[in-house]
Amino acid sequence: MALITPSFGLIFWMLLGFGLLFFILKKFAWPFITNTIAAREHRIESQLMEAEKVRQDMANLKSEHQVLLVQAKEERDQILADARKMRDKLYEEAKEKANNEAKAIVEEAKKAIHFEKMKAMTDIKNEIANMSIEIAEKILREELSDQNKQEALVSKWMDDVHLN
Template identity: 45%
Template sequence: MGIVTPEIGLIFWMLVIFGILIVLLRSFAWKPILTALHEREDSIESALRMADQAKLEMQQLKAGNEKLLADARLERDRILKEASDVANQLIEQAKNKANEEGGRMIMQAREAIQNEKNAALAEVKNTAAQLSIDIAERILRRELTDQPAQQQLVDSYLKEVKLN
């Protein structure tokens, strides 16, 4: 029965040993354990404060990034509008230049056509004059081969020409 019911001496020595253990633990182990717990608690609080600061900084950075992104979008839109305006101006200038060049080419073509027309008319006149001269020469040869016809022609010319 000694195992189930403890004796008074056993209880006494257990209490003494437990007391000594408490005193030893209090003097040697609890201070370092409590110090470590306080350090751990301080480090956790510090980490939480740093996390809050980091969260605030992240919010500020996010707001700054959003502002930068909005500014970049505005700048992009402005640059695109300027590029579109410049492109439209270039297109308009190219159209105007093409119209001027087309008008100049049309005028040159008209002048060339007029020059060709004048040259063709001059050639026709020259050809007509040459034909007239050839015809007149043939007529005169035929008429001048006959002596009375020659005399008659000279007389008719003299009648036409009146001297003043």
């Protein structure tokens, strides 16, 4: 039957044609196609791996950042605390110094006042002495006509002077 009887011509052309097709495709088509596909797959795979690595790095970097941030915050707090302490200390010191100075000034003033007072007293004393002398002179001139009286007076004043 024609349906299941292979004909020689078709076998011949089939062998020749399919052989030729296989040869052409194997030589000029399949290597380029399959190699390029494989290379592309390889490339995509390596790029995905690289991306994964970068992602990992980024995550690491982020956590590093976090740590740094926390550290920086701590440091800032520390610095602020230190500064506050320093400020308080300086304030205390300045206050003490000011107090001391004020005290010293007051002391000085007191001394000066005392000194001035003493000086004034001395002046007054001197003045009083001078006036006394003048007054005494005048009285003496009046009274010293009598010798006895003079002596008695002198001794009396001398006692008075002592009393002062």
